[in-house]
Every structure is written in structure tokens, then in C-alpha cells.
Amino acid sequence: MTDIASSPARLPGWLSALRNILAYLLRSPTSAFGLAVIAVLVLTAALAPWIATHDPFAQNLDNVLQPPGSGHLFGTDELGRDIFSRLVYGARITLRIIFLVSVVVGPIGLIVGATAGYVGGWMDAVLMRVTDIFLAFPSLILSLAFVAALGPSLGNAIIAIALTSWPPIARLARAETMTFRKADYIAAARLQGASPLRIILKSIIPMCLPSVVIRLTLNMATVILTAAGLGFLGLGAQPPEPEWGAMIATGRRYMIDSWWLVACPGVAILCVSLAFNLLGDGLRDALDPRQMNRR
Amino acid sequence: MSTGRRRLRRAAGQLASVAITLLGLLVLTFFIGRMMPADPVRAIVGEDATPETYDMVHAQLGLDRPLWAQFLRYMGDVLTGNFGQSIRTGQPVIQDILHVMPATIELATFAIVIGAGLGIPLGVLAAVNRDRWIDHAVRVFSLFGHSMPIFWTGMIGLLVFYAWLGWVGGSGRMDYFYIGMVPGRTGFLLIDSLLAGRWEVFRSAVNHLILPAALLGYSASAYITRMTRSFMLDQLNQEYMTTARVKGLSRGQTIWRHAFGNIRVQLVTIVALSYGALLEGAVLIETVFAWPGFGQYLTNNLVIGDMNAVMTCVLIVGVIFILLNLLSDVLYRLFDPRTK
Amino acid sequence: MTDPILEVSNLSIRYPGASSEAVRGVSFTLGRERLGVVGESGSGKSTVGRALLKLLPGARITADRLRFEDLDLLALSEAEMLKVRGRRMSMILQDPKFSLNPIQRVGSQVAETCLRHFPVSRAEAKAKTLEMLAAVNIRDPERVHDLYPHEISGGMGQRVMIAMMLLADPDLVIADEPTSALDVTVRLQVLNILDGLVRDRGIGLIMISHDLNLVRNFCDRVLIMYAGRVVETLKAGEFDKAQHPYTRGLLAAQPRIGGPRKPLAVLDRRPEWTEELPA
Numbered sequence: 001m002t003d004i005a006s007s008p009a010r011l012p013g014w015l016s017a018l019r020n021i022l023a024y025l026l027r028s029p030t031s032a033f034g035l036a037v038i039a040v041l042v043l044t045a046a047l048a049p050w051i052a053t054h055d056p057f058a059q060n061l062d063n064v065l066q067p068p069g070s071g072h073l074f075g076t077d078e079l080g081r082d083i084f085s086r087l088v089y090g091a092r093i094t095l096r097i098i099f100l101v102s103v104v105v106g107p108i109g110l111i112v113g114a115t116a117g118y119v120g121g122w123m124d125a126v127l128m129r130v131t132d133i134f135l136a137f138p139s140l141i142l143s144l145a146f147v148a149a150l151g152p153s154l155g156n157a158i159i160a161i162a163l164t165s166w167p168p169i170a171r172l173a174r175a176e177t178m179t180f181r182k183a184d185y186i187a188a189a190r191l192q193g194a195s196p197l198r199i200i201l202k203s204i205i206p207m208c209l210p211s212v213v214i215r216l217t218l219n220m221a222t223v224i225l226t227a228a229g230l231g232f233l234g235l236g237a238q239p240p241e242p243e244w245g246a247m248i249a250t251g252r253r254y255m256i257d258s259w260w261l262v263a264c265p266g267v268a269i270l271c272v273s274l275a276f277n278l279l280g281d282g283l284r285d286a287l288d289p290r291q292m293n294r295r
Numbered sequence: 296m297s298t299g300r301r302r303l304r305r306a307a308g309q310l311a312s313v314a315i316t317l318l319g320l321l322v323l324t325f326f327i328g329r330m331m332p333a334d335p336v337r338a339i340v341g342e343d344a345t346p347e348t349y350d351m352v353h354a355q356l357g358l359d360r361p362l363w364a365q366f367l368r369y370m371g372d373v374l375t376g377n378f379g380q381s382i383r384t385g386q387p388v389i390q391d392i393l394h395v396m397p398a399t400i401e402l403a404t405f406a407i408v409i410g411a412g413l414g415i416p417l418g419v420l421a422a423v424n425r426d427r428w429i430d431h432a433v434r435v436f437s438l439f440g441h442s443m444p445i446f447w448t449g450m451i452g453l454l455v456f457y458a459w460l461g462w463v464g465g466s467g468r469m470d471y472f473y474i475g476m477v478p479g480r481t482g483f484l485l486i487d488s489l490l491a492g493r494w495e496v497f498r499s500a501v502n503h504l505i506l507p508a509a510l511l512g513y514s515a516s517a518y519i520t521r522m523t524r525s526f527m528l529d530q531l532n533q534e535y536m537t538t539a540r541v542k543g544l545s546r547g548q549t550i551w552r553h554a555f556g557n558i559r560v561q562l563v564t565i566v567a568l569s570y571g572a573l574l575e576g577a578v579l580i581e582t583v584f585a586w587p588g589f590g591q592y593l594t595n596n597l598v599i600g601d602m603n604a605v606m607t608c609v610l611i612v613g614v615i616f617i618l619l620n621l622l623s624d625v626l627y628r629l630f631d632p633r634t635k
Numbered sequence: 636m637t638d639p640i641l642e643v644s645n646l647s648i649r650y651p652g653a654s655s656e657a658v659r660g661v662s663f664t665l666g667r668e669r670l671g672v673v674g675e676s677g678s679g680k681s682t683v684g685r686a687l688l689k690l691l692p693g694a695r696i697t698a699d700r701l702r703f704e705d706l707d708l709l710a711l712s713e714a715e716m717l718k719v720r721g722r723r724m725s726m727i728l729q730d731p732k733f734s735l736n737p738i739q740r741v742g743s744q745v746a747e748t749c750l751r752h753f754p755v756s757r758a759e760a761k762a763k764t765l766e767m768l769a770a771v772n773i774r775d776p777e778r779v780h781d782l783y784p785h786e787i788s789g790g791m792g793q794r795v796m797i798a799m800m801l802l803a804d805p806d807l808v809i810a811d812e813p814t815s816a817l818d819v820t821v822r823l824q825v826l827n828i829l830d831g832l833v834r835d836r837g838i839g840l841i842m843i844s845h846d847l848n849l850v851r852n853f854c855d856r857v858l859i860m861y862a863g864r865v866v867e868t869l870k871a872g873e874f875d876k877a878q879h880p881y882t883r884g885l886l887a888a889q890p891r892i893g894g895p896r897k898p899l900a901v902l903d904r905r906p907e908w909t910e911e912l913p914a
């Protein structure tokens with residue numbers, strides 16, 4: 001009965017909450033900038049074939065290291081490829097990374113955190129200890145280790161980043177779960193004989209979902225920077241993929257004379273990660289001004 | 296009496312927790328080390344070794360034994376300080392790392408001084424001017440530092456301030472013609488050059504240090520700024536701030552003597568934690584600046600796939616992180632009267 | 636009342652961003668006497684107190700007259716106010732748990748008042764502090780001097796607060812609900828200490844409280860505030876003559892030990908009380 005009553009009411013509730021948040025974000029110039037950049041990023045990735053002026057992989061050895069202008073908006077690289085077009089296609093890689101990382105990290109963090117928080121006792125102790133161990137490493141260094149072990153590739157970089165970024169999510173999901181655990185409807189479900197697994201999946205995880213999604217958004221800037229760092233060290237996307245970090249790494253040799261090889265992809269990374277940071281900052285304020293204390 | 300015992304109990308609990316985390320670190324590095332698809336025996340014996348040699352080395356490395364036995368052996372090795380040889384240098388890995396560590400510590404210490412020197416005043420300024428334009432400007436400035444891909448900023452910095460403007464030294468810790476001129480007594484070039492009385496070497500070292508340290512410090516300052524701001528906001532709303540004003544202190548005096556005085560302990564812990572996070576940036580910035588430190592050692596060994604050296608580096612960073620966490624906890628206990 | 640310490644006429648205060656004024660048209664004068672300000676929570680009592688010290692950043696304060704001794708408070712700059720606060724006018728805040736700095740020793744917080752206003756050495760300031768702590772009936776001043784706020788009780792904390800605020804011998808002290816946060820058992824004790832010191836030193840006192848019964852024994856006069864206005868002023872001993880229905884309601888709502896056991900009256904509130912000013 002309650003299900004029928006609540007489910008149609010829930011969707012508009014969600015939607016209007018989303019609309020309120022968007023309206024709040026757009027009021028602040030910094031988060032509006034963040035949203036705009038992210039919108040541009042998504043559009044660029046979606047419409048890459050139409051936006052790009054050249055084939056991002058097409059080499060032209062007669063036309064290498066051309067400065068910006070002259071038929072190539074951002075110039076050409078050491079193999080004569082059009083940098084602008086490579087940046088445009090690189091947006092797809094960036095989005096793929098943050099999407100895949102979030103898709104892996106969200107569920108892992110949710111399940112670990114909700115289980116620890118709901119079951120409690122030794123399960124909680126063990127799971128949180130494991131979380132702490134992962135948190136004991138700076139994430140880039142742990143990712144480095146994983147990629148080194150798995151072998152350098154974009155896929156492995158994504159796995160490595162995911163493996164290192166679930167602990168904060170798990171912490172958050174656990175904290176949320178602890179607050180819901182005592183709620184009446186959970187107790188009611190338990191009395192009706194629902195199994196812990198069922199309660200976690202059906203009641204607890206949906207309750208934690210909004211804050212986890214927000215935390216994932218906050219995390220995206222870090223993911224982008226780590227991925228770019230791995231790409232720069234040659235451990236992420238491999239040439240000729242137009243990944244921005246890898247483009248900087250190859251452009252490094254030509255930097256003194258052809259600064260645009262390095263400057264353009266760097267600005268792209270900076271803009272996108274700044275956009276996510278600004279958006280995250282705005283979200284934090286929009287959802288709870290008192291949350292400033294927590295990281 | 297009972298508080299003494301309670302404190303002892305808490306210290307013991309904390310030590311146990313640190314020990315468990317350290318054990319976890321070992322398990323993690325052990326398994327990452329085993330995950331490697333490449334064959335470590337092949338790496339040592341080469342492609343065209345006889346099966347006998349192969350088997351011998353295989354047994355020598357203990358790879359024929361069960362996993363738990365391998366782990367025990369690994370643990371024993373680590374506890375006795377035996378981290379194996381580096382493929383590249385042929386030296387014990389731990390000796391290599393101790394050799395490069397001072398360069399990184401020098402860089403990171405300079406950076407944290409800059410980061411804290413920038414972040415703390417900015418955080419206070421933002422809090423005091425909450426929601427005014429200064430607050431927003433500080434927020435954008437610090438988020439900007441937090442959003443920079445530091446390896447890229449390092450390259451651009453080198454291009455602009457070294458190649459174009461010539462304001463700072465380039466790659467490395469000093470100009471190449473000074474290399475080997477001062478005896479490496481401590482490994483800290485700034486100290487060594489002063490001990491040797493070589494001012495020109497000291498100057499060169501500072502010139503080379505300033506840019507990477509400033510960039511690292513700027514990127515670390517974002518977190519420090521944010522935390523300072525939020526700690527200060529907590530304090531500024533407290534009633535004792537009104538008391539101080541009623542006593543006749545000016546707004547500046549109440550802010551610095553009372554509010555800021557009360558967040559100093561928290562700031563120390565934040566700075567200690569940021570120091571650990573700096574090591575992460577150091578890996579990238581050392582690569583860009585050819586800084587002969589820990590980060591460069593790590594990436595060099597990554598490239599040639601010397602997992603032994605890599606995992607030792609990772610383990611050491613993990614240990615440093617844990618120790619910094621412990622240190623910040625202890626500092627908090629020592630300096631906050633409320634925890635006594 | 637030949638020589639009033641404080642003259643307030645038609646004082647109005649509006650907080651930044653507020654749609655209406657938190658305090659409207661408040662007038663009173665104060666000699667070397669003890670004036671009670673009583674009203675329910677939110678009636679603007681604290682706002683008046685803080686306005687007198689000009690500690691309402693951003694708030695708009697208007698008045699026909701706001702005179703403290705020889706000073707026109709409205710015209711004083713912040714720099715001049717710094718010499719007034721703590722030295723000539725001070726305020727005792729409500730809850731020592733929050734109004735004392737948690738990580739400074741009690742003694743140094745008291746001494747700060749001294750160091751701020753007098754050209755004394757640290758040793759002299761400490762001597763003065765110990766003397767003042769003794770004056771508020773702290774039995775072992777040397778020991779208490781070195782304690783942190785969390786190590787002392789609420790009653791002791793409030794005595795430290797009194798010591799801090801009376802140390803520079805001000806002419807006017809505002810006590811903003813000085814005993815509301817304390818245990819019932821120590822309230823009277825703390826009030827008696829404050830009362831004794833104020834009488835001995837001839838200090839003007841403004842005692843803010845929501846508890847009419849508590850205040851009436853310690854004050855020469857009482858202002859009754861309601862919704863930002865003074866609705867009635869009563870002399871001690873003339874409470875039976877209260878005119879205003881709100882005051883009468885307040886008096887009727889006080890339980891009396893040994894009084895008739897009828898249900899306590901529920902306070903009546905009328906919108907028109909916020910409009911008219913009774914003569």
C-alpha cells in the first residue's frame with residue numbers, strides 16, 4: 001500500500017529537489033561556471049565527430065609543430081596531428097574515465113559501507129580496518145603501484161583509480177547507514193522477517209544514494225587529475241590515444257619551441273578539474289551549509 | 296590514577312591499531328607485488344637461461360612455496376630491513392631510498408612552509424570576511440591551486456620562469472657545474488652547502504628549489520585554506536569571542552589571540568596530514584624537475600618494472616602516512632588542554 | 636538620581652537583513668542603581684544590552700539620545716569604544732561554558748582585562764587577578780588561576796566571569812541572564828556576590844532576565860519588555876500596581892511557594908501591545 005502511495009510521489013519530489021539545487025547553483029557565478037564547463041565537456045564528447053575539424057589520428061609529416069592559427073586552431077603536434085581535434089576526442093576519454101570509475105567506486109563503497117554500518121560488530125571492525133589501510137596511502141601512489149603491477153593501459157588505470165577511491169565513499173555510506181539503522185521503518189522491515197541482505201539492498205542503499213552521488217561528484221576532479229598524472233607518467237592511456245595527460249607527456253620534448261603542445265591539453269585538464277571542484281564546492285553549500293567542516 | 300591508566304590504555308589501543316594497519320600495508324604491498332603479469336624470474340635470469348637455472352632462481356626467490364609461506368618470508372625480510380636489491384643500481388633498495396630521501400624531504404618541507412604560510416592567512420582572511428568578495432576570491436584562488444595538474448604547472452613554470460624570464464634555476468637541485476662540489480654530509484643540500492661555506496652553491500640550490508616548492512606548496516594550500524576557514528568560522532561564532540570584545544579587545548586582537556589561538560592545535564594536525572599528501576605531488580613534480588628524490592626514484596623504477604623497488608617505495612610512503620597520522624593525533628592530545 | 640549614568644531615549648535597532656526592528660522606541664535612564672530588564676525570550680533584551688556596547692556588527696542603531704556619562708555613544712568611533720568596553724562599561728554573559736575561552740587558563744583570561752586597560756606588568760596583573768578572584772568568593776585563587784574552564788563548575792565559571800568584568804572597576808555592568816545557565820542551587824549565591832560587589836563599588840547594573848520573580852529582589856526598578864518594546868516600568872515594591880496586562884500576566888504566571896494552588900495562568904499576548912506605547 002505504502003509503496004503505491006509513495007512511489008509516484010517520490011519522482012516529482014526528486015525532480016523538484018534537483019531543480020532547486022540547479023537553481024541554487026546557477027545563482028552563484030562560480031558554480032554556474034563549473035556547470036557550464038561540464039556541459040561543454042559533455043556536448044563536446046557527444047558531438048566530437050562534428051566539432052573536430054580534423055581526424056585526431058591523421059598524421060601529416062609535412063605539417064608538424066605548426067603554431068596555432070593557420071588552419072589548425074590550436075596548431076599541430078610532432079606528427080602533424082591537429083591538436084584541437086585531439087582535445088575534442090580526448091574529452092571522450094576523460095568522460096569515460098570518470099564514468100567508469102564512478103560506476104565501479106559507487107557500488108563498492110556503498111556495499112562495504114552499508115554492510116559495515118548495518119551489520120556492525122566484528123564485520124564493521126574488519127571492513128573499516130581494511131578501509132583505513134587503503135586510506136593510509138596517498139591515492140596517486142597506490143594507483144601507481146596497481147598500474148605497475150597490472151601493466152600500463154587506460155583500462156588498468158581506471159581499475160587502479162577505482163581501487164584507491166572507494167574508501168571515502170565507504171566511510172560516508174557507513175556513517176549514513178548508522179543514522180538510518182535505528183529508523184522505525186527499518187525495524188518494521190526486520191520484524192517482518194526481511195533478511196539483512198534484503199534490508200541493505202532495498203532500504204539502506206537507496207537512502208544513502210543521494211549523498212554518495214554527491215560525494216562522487218566531489219571526487220571527480222581528483223579522478224581527472226590522477227588519471228592525467230598516470231597518463232603523464234606513461235601508465236595510463238597509451239599513444240596514439242588523445243588522452244590529455246599523455247599528450248602533455250609527449251609534447252614535453254618540444255615544449256621550449258612549441259609551447260602549444262603542452263599548454264592546450266593542460267588548460268583543458270585545468271578547466272575541467274576546476275569546473276568539478278567549483279561545482280562540488282557549490283553542491284556542498286547548496287545541500288548543507290554546515291557541512292563545511294567535513295571534507 | 297585512573298586517568299593515567301586510561302591514557303595508557305588508549306595509547307596501547309592506538310599502538311595496536313597502528314600495528315594492524317602496518318600489517319595490512321604489508322599484505323597489500325605483498326599482493327600487489329605478486330599481481331604482476333611479468334615473470335620476476337625471467338627478469339633476473341634473462342630470456343635464454345636453461346630450465347635448471349630458471350628453477351634454481353625460482354626456488355631461490357621462494358616462489359615454489361605456498362603463498363602464506365612466501366608472505367611470512369616477505370614479512371620477515373621487511374622486519375629485518377631486507378628489501379632486496381635494485382635491478383637498476385644493484386644496491387640494496389633501502390639504501391637507495393635513504394640516499395634519495397633527503398632531496399624529497401628538503402623539497403616537501405620547503406613546500407609545506409609555503410603552503411601553510413599561504414593557506415593559513417588566506418583561510419583566516421576568508422573566514423573573517425565570510426561571504427564577501429574576499430572570501431569568494433580566496434575560494435577561487437585556492438580551488439585553482441587544487442585543480443592544477445601539477446606536472447603541467449611545473450612544465451609551464453619552467454618554460455616561463457626559467458626558459459623565458461630566467462628568474463629561477465632549471466631542473467635538478469643545483470646548477471650542473473656545482474654537482475659534487477660540496478660533500479654530502481646530511482644529504483640536505485641547503486645544509487651541506489652552508490656547512491661547506493659555499494654560498495654560491497647555497498644560492499643555486501635555493502634558486503632551483505623555489506619553483507617546485509612554490510608549486511607544490513600552492514597546491515597543498517588549498518586544503519589548508521579550506522580547513523583554516525572552517526575552523527575559524529567555528530570559533531568566530533563562539534560566545535567567548537563576544538567576551539573578549541566586551542573586555543575591550545579590538546576585533547583584530549580577538550581574532551588572533553582568541554579565535555586563531557584556539558585553532559592552532561587543529562592546524563598543526565592539518566599541516567602534518569598535508570605534508571603526507573605533498574609526497575604525492577612530489578612524485579609528479581620531481582619527474583618534471585628532474586629532482587633526484589624519492590618520487591623520481593619511484594617513477595624510474597616503475598618504467599623499468601622493478602617491482603621490488605616500487606613496492607618498497609609504496610610501503611615506505613604508507614608508513615610515513617601512518618606515522619604522520621599518529622603524530623598529528625599525539626600532537627592534538629599534547630596541546631589541547633581539553634583532552635587531558 | 637541626580638547624576639544619571641545612562642540615558643536612552645527612543646532606541647531602535649534593526650538587524651541586517653531583518654524585515655522589522657528587533658527593538659523599537661526604548662527609553663530609560665539609569666543612575667547608580669540596579670535596573671532589571673524582564674521579558675520573554677526574543678523580546679529584545681540582549682539586543683538592547685549589546686547595542687549599548689555597540690557590539691552588533693552591521694545592525695542599524697538609531698536613538699534620539701544614547702548618552703553614557705559624558706559620552707554620546709552614537710557618535711563614538713570604534714577606536715573610542717575600545718577604551719569604553721571593559722573599562723567603563725562591561726557585560727556578564729549567560730553561560731560560562733561558552734563565554735570563557737576553552738583553551739586559555741582562567742587566570743590569564745581575567746588578567747587580560749587588566750593588561751588591556753592599565754599599564755601594568757604581568758606580575759601586577761596577576762596580583763590584581765588573584766585579588767579579584769578572592770573578591771568573588773573563590774577560596775583558593777592561586778589554584779583556580781591555573782585551571783582551564785572545563786575544570787571548574789558553572790557557578791565558579793560565572794564568578795570568574797564577574798571577576799573579569801568588574802576588574803577594571805567599570806561604572807556600568809550589564810548582566811545578561813547571568814544565572815540562567817546555572818544550577819538552581821547556586822543561582823542565589825552568584826547573584827548575591829554580584830549584588831554585593833555592585834553595591835560596594837557603586838556600579839550601575841542592568842540585570843537582564845526572563846525571570847521576574849528572581850529579578851525583583853535585586854533591582855530598584857524593572858523594565859518589562861515585550862516584542863522589542865518597553866511596555867511598563869515598575870519600581871521595586873510597586874509590583875502590585877502593575878497596569879499593563881502583560882506584566883500582570885507575568886506576575887500571575889509566577890508560582891509561589893505556599894500560595895494558592897490554582898492552575899498557573901497562561902500568558903495572554905495581544906498584537907496591539909506591540910503598537911501602542913503606554914504612558
Ligand SMILES: Nc1ncnc2c1ncn2[C@@H]1O[C@H](COP(=O)(O)OP(=O)(O)O)[C@@H](O)[C@H]1O
Nearest residue numbers: 650653657674675676677678679680681682683
Ligand atoms: N544576530 C541576529 N541577527 C538577526 N536577528 C537577531 C539576531 N539576534 C537576535 N535577533 C532577533 O532579535 C530579536 C531579539 O533577540 P534577543 O535580543 O536575543 O532577545 P532576548 O535576549 O530577549 O531573548 C529576536 O526576534 C531575534 O530573532
Ligand SMILES: [Mg+2]
Nearest residue numbers: 680681682812
Ligand atoms: Mg538573550
